[in-house]
Amino acid sequence: MSATEHLRMTGRVWVVGDNINTDLILPIQAYYLSVEEQPAWVFSANRPGWSDEVTVGDILVAGRNFGVGSSRPAARSLKNLGIACLLAESINGLFYRNAINFALPALEAPGIMALFQEGDVAEIDFEAAKITKPERNEALEAIAMPEQLLGILKAGGIYPLLQSENLIE
Amino acid sequence: MGMTAIEKILARNSEQSVVRPGDIVTTKVETAILFDNNFMATTWRKILHVHDPDKVVVVFDHRAPASHVLSAQAHQTGRAFVKQFGISRFHDIGFDQGISHAIVADYGYGLPGTVLLCSDSHTCSAGVFNLAARGVGSPDMTYAVTKGETWFRVGETVRYELQGELRPGVSAKDVFLHLAGTYGDHATLNVEYGGPGLAGLSVNARRTLTTMSAELSVEFATFEPDDVMLDFVAARTDQELQPVWPDEDAVYADRRVIRLDQIAPLVALPDAVLNNSKPVADVSGQAIDQAFIGSCANGTLDDLAIAARVLEGKRVHDGVRLLVTPATQNIYREALRRGYVLAITEAGGVVTNATCGACGGGSLGVLGPGETCITASTRNFKGRMGDAEAKIFMASPATVAASAIQGSIADPLEYFR
Ligand code: SF4
Numbered sequence: 001m002s003a004t005e006h007l008r009m010t011g012r013v014w015v016v017g018d019n020i021n022t023d024l025i026l027p028i029q030a031y032y033l034s035v036e037e038q039p040a041w042v043f044s045a046n047r048p049g050w051s052d053e054v055t056v057g058d059i060l061v062a063g064r065n066f067g068v069g070s071s072r073p074a075a076r077s078l079k080n081l082g083i084a085c086l087l088a089e090s091i092n093g094l095f096y097r098n099a100i101n102f103a104l105p106a107l108e109a110p111g112i113m114a115l116f117q118e119g120d121v122a123e124i125d126f127e128a129a130k131i132t133k134p135e136r137n138e139a140l141e142a143i144a145m146p147e148q149l150l151g152i153l154k155a156g157g158i159y160p161l162l163q164s165e166n167l168i169e
Numbered sequence: 170m171g172m173t174a175i176e177k178i179l180a181r182n183s184e185q186s187v188v189r190p191g192d193i194v195t196t197k198v199e200t201a202i203l204f205d206n207n208f209m210a211t212t213w214r215k216i217l218h219v220h221d222p223d224k225v226v227v228v229f230d231h232r233a234p235a236s237h238v239l240s241a242q243a244h245q246t247g248r249a250f251v252k253q254f255g256i257s258r259f260h261d262i263g264f265d266q267g268i269s270h271a272i273v274a275d276y277g278y279g280l281p282g283t284v285l286l287c288s289d290s291h292t293c294s295a296g297v298f299n300l301a302a303r304g305v306g307s308p309d310m311t312y313a314v315t316k317g318e319t320w321f322r323v324g325e326t327v328r329y330e331l332q333g334e335l336r337p338g339v340s341a342k343d344v345f346l347h348l349a350g351t352y353g354d355h356a357t358l359n360v361e362y363g364g365p366g367l368a369g370l371s372v373n374a375r376r377t378l379t380t381m382s383a384e385l386s387v388e389f390a391t392f393e394p395d396d397v398m399l400d401f402v403a404a405r406t407d408q409e410l411q412p413v414w415p416d417e418d419a420v421y422a423d424r425r426v427i428r429l430d431q432i433a434p435l436v437a438l439p440d441a442v443l444n445n446s447k448p449v450a451d452v453s454g455q456a457i458d459q460a461f462i463g464s465c466a467n468g469t470l471d472d473l474a475i476a477a478r479v480l481e482g483k484r485v486h487d488g489v490r491l492l493v494t495p496a497t498q499n500i501y502r503e504a505l506r507r508g509y510v511l512a513i514t515e516a517g518g519v520v521t522n523a524t525c526g527a528c529g530g531g532s533l534g535v536l537g538p539g540e541t542c543i544t545a546s547t548r549n550f551k552g553r554m555g556d557a558e559a560k561i562f563m564a565s566p567a568t569v570a571a572s573a574i575q576g577s578i579a580d581p582l583e584y585f586r
Contacts, residue, residue, distance in 0.1 A: 019441055019443055021441075021548075023548070023550040023551065023552050023553050024550070024551065024552075027557070028529065028530045028555075031531075032237075032239055033211075034211060035211050045551045046551065064354060064356065065354040065356045065443070068354065068384070068386045069290060069548070069550065071206075071288045071289055071290045071304050071305065071307070073211075073212060073306060073307065090354070090356040090357060092356055092386045093324075093356070093357060093387075093388045094290055094303070094304050094306065096322075097305055097306060098305075098306040098308070098309075101306055101308035102306075102308065146193045146322070148320065149193070157308060158308035158311065159214055159308060162311060162312060166217060166218070167217055167218050168214045168215060168311060168315065169214065169215035169217060
């Protein structure tokens with residue numbers, strides 16, 4: 001994603017419930033594996049086989065309090081699995097920060113669970129925080145990501161920023 | 170229109186007179202804590218510049234001593250970092266080892282009114298000392314260590330007004346289970362604890378509440394200051410303390426009164442903490458394989474005292490493994506001096522060195538398929554303590570100790586009559 005590009009995505013929707021925690025996204029067994037191997041373990045305890053079905057560009061819709069749990073880089077696994085955007089009723093604050101920092105687009109979208117079922121297609125204008133369900137011509141306003149944080153997301157996360165300032169290798 | 174304690178702390182540290190919910194603020198970071206997971210090869214990004222080494226603390230806790238080669242390498246990377254940048258507050262394996270959040274308490278690193286960051290999700294623990302403490306990921310930590318600042322989204326605050334006193338055998342963990350069971354998640358919100366009930370809660374008990382608040386998905390958990398807390402910190406630091414009280418006309422998302430005397434022992438059922446609490450009676454008799462008392466929330470000296478009191482002169486039930494892990498080596502030594510370690514081990518419990526240990530499923534005390542554990546730690550998520558088919562019930566140290574004796578989940582109150 002380049003910094004000037006307007007973020008839009010269209011993709012197939014997967015739906016998960018409330019309080020999806022980081023142990024489900026990045027289980028402890030996967031924590032010891034390489035970054036490349038970790039995504040295969042996403043939801044292995046609650047939805048075995050799911051990571052094989054996901055294709056690049058899919059959209060994850062979730063209930064309340066997505067990402068509750070530890071600081072582990074669980075957002076990175078969703079990003080590397082190809083999830084184009086996370087849309088949740090609400091997002092745990094720590095997970096939200098990690099999402100931005102690992103450049104996983106994520107929006108809090110109260111009402112999202114009522115709008116989508118698994119297999120639907122969602123269209124997202126990320127910066128306008130506008131989510132559309134084209135087949136029924138229904139739309140939802142999400143909570144927009146503040147400008148400052150959008151900048152980090154579009155830069156590809158925190159590390160490229162720090163690297164450009166020679167603060168990290 | 171006044172501000173809540175956390176709003177005032179964020180305003181002070183971002184050099185603004187007022188902050189309001191919805192604002193994004195940039196604050197300086199007074200204390201930045203790195204721990205062994207930050208140095209794991211899959212996570213670590215080599216830092217070339219440290220903003221101020223005196224503001225950095227390094228702790229090895231999640232896998233300490235190292236549980237396998239990867240964690241041993243993480244410790245090596247951490248030691249090299251400490252050496253390169255001259256970090257003086259370093260808690261390596263040994264005398265001053267412990268879990269980061271308990272180290273913050275033991276060594277007075279949590280300064281009232283300041284901002285503290287650590288890349289562990291239970292960092293809100295330090296909010297007991299009336300500061301803005303939050304867990305962030307490794308990227309945010311790297312930013313804070315290299316630049317000395319961070320950003321926060323200011324959220325609304327829920328005020329918990331504590332009244333009355335806990336009955337013997339009921340502890341702060343039960344208060345937490347009551348909050349989690351009654352109110353569910355607090356995503357995007359802060360919590361502020363205060364009220365006359367504070368007087369009856371030790372700093373350790375209060376810290377159990379702020380630590381467990383991570384499970385409520387809070388942004389920040391902060392206690393109103395009082396003399397007990399301020400004396401505790403003053404005895405451990407020579408820095409000047411600048412506590413913050415909420416304004417009388419502060420605006421809260423909600424104010425909830427909690428009657429401490431009405432709380433009874435509770436248990437969280439397996440797989441989820443939120444909206445999942447039941448009275449002990451509902452699950453009593455459920456057989457267990459393992460019982461654990463420890464973690465940043467429940468490895469305090471108070472918790473070990475309770476375990477020793479329940480276990481004194483008893484035996485852990487046949488076929489049950491009881492593991493007890495003090496949160497710091499300071500606590501371990503004090504528990505030795507007071508005879509708690511003897512009481513627990515004579516009962517058949519295993520007292521380990523200070524570490525996260527069984528809490529994170531990353532090292533000792535891992536659960537096998539189909540096993541059942543009752544834990545006084547922070548999380549009962551599916552797969553948290555080992556195999557995904559293990560069942561984890563979560564309760565107070567008193568309930569866990571009573572259950573270890575009975576061999577199945579048991580009400581602890583009879584030990585406190
Ligand atoms: S004791 Fe458990 S919850 Fe606390 S820091 Fe360690 S792993 Fe995390």
